[in-house]
Amino acid sequence: MSGLILIVEDERDLVATLEYALEREGFRTRSAYTGRQALEIAVTEPAPDLVLLDLMLPDMSGTQVCQQLRAGERTRAMPVIMMTAKAEEVDRVVGFEVGADDYVVKPFSLRELMLRIRAVLRRKAPAETTLAPTPYGRLRVDMDGHRVWVDEGEVTLTALEFRLLTTLIARRGRVQTRDALLADVWGVQPGLTTRTVDTHVRRLRKKLGDIADYVQTLRGVGYRFTTDLRAAEDDEP
Numbered sequence: 001m002s003g004l005i006l007i008v009e010d011e012r013d014l015v016a017t018l019e020y021a022l023e024r025e026g027f028r029t030r031s032a033y034t035g036r037q038a039l040e041i042a043v044t045e046p047a048p049d050l051v052l053l054d055l056m057l058p059d060m061s062g063t064q065v066c067q068q069l070r071a072g073e074r075t076r077a078m079p080v081i082m083m084t085a086k087a088e089e090v091d092r093v094v095g096f097e098v099g100a101d102d103y104v105v106k107p108f109s110l111r112e113l114m115l116r117i118r119a120v121l122r123r124k125a126p127a128e129t130t131l132a133p134t135p136y137g138r139l140r141v142d143m144d145g146h147r148v149w150v151d152e153g154e155v156t157l158t159a160l161e162f163r164l165l166t167t168l169i170a171r172r173g174r175v176q177t178r179d180a181l182l183a184d185v186w187g188v189q190p191g192l193t194t195r196t197v198d199t200h201v202r203r204l205r206k207k208l209g210d211i212a213d214y215v216q217t218l219r220g221v222g223y224r225f226t227t228d229l230r231a232a233e234d235d236e237p
Helices: 012-024 035-042 062-071 089-097 110-124 159-170 178-186 194-214
Strands: 004-008 028-032 050-054 080-084 102-105 134-136 139-142 147-150 153-155 215-218 222-225
Touching: 004 012, 004 035, 012 028, 012 110, 028 035, 035 050, 035 062, 050 062, 050 110, 062 080, 062 089, 080 110, 089 194, 102 110, 110 159, 139 159, 139 194, 147 194, 153 194, 159 178, 159 194, 159 222, 178 194, 178 222, 194 215, 194 222
Parallel strands: 004 028, 004 050, 050 080, 080 102
Antiparallel strands: 134 139, 139 147, 147 153, 215 222
16 A cells, blocks of 8 residues: 655654655655645645644644645545644544544654554545445445435545444444444544544534434444434433
């Protein structure tokens, strides 16, 4: 697996280290030292396959960069891994809330970073076969094209949100615990808590709009996908 990685980081020594490590692993790299430069590169062909994004940039925050990537038609599905020295849970939650697919804390192991990059890229990779979008009630999902529709309107999801939704769909009708979802969607990354699952479910429901109740909460247990809303049980607020 290879691809083009955009490194957004103002520490030039770290950029050089990341460029060397990534290129040794077979990736191509481009680098940006400011948020504005990163946003310009993100819409330049060839488009990056993944963005490594520092949170502390000289002109704007990495959070703002991520928000603008998620708002752009050409960049909204571009995977983003945030890099930061902020290790508090609240910082991780904010990162995921603005659309990050993963979050690594400095100082980090280069080997771990490479594994996380490959894991995110695998989640983005399309399936080998092409199938028509599959309907689930008012929801239609194109597994190959990473696309989702509610009725006739397309819903844009991040790579991680799409993986969360399709994991729940694959096990529809069965309750999935938060720990099970952490293991299967996030890969049980160190430092993540079940609150991360709750944050992403809230984001996913908001994007699903009128059919948010397809993703049901079972109090004290976890989540379940169903198009039979008569099966709803004691949802949490």
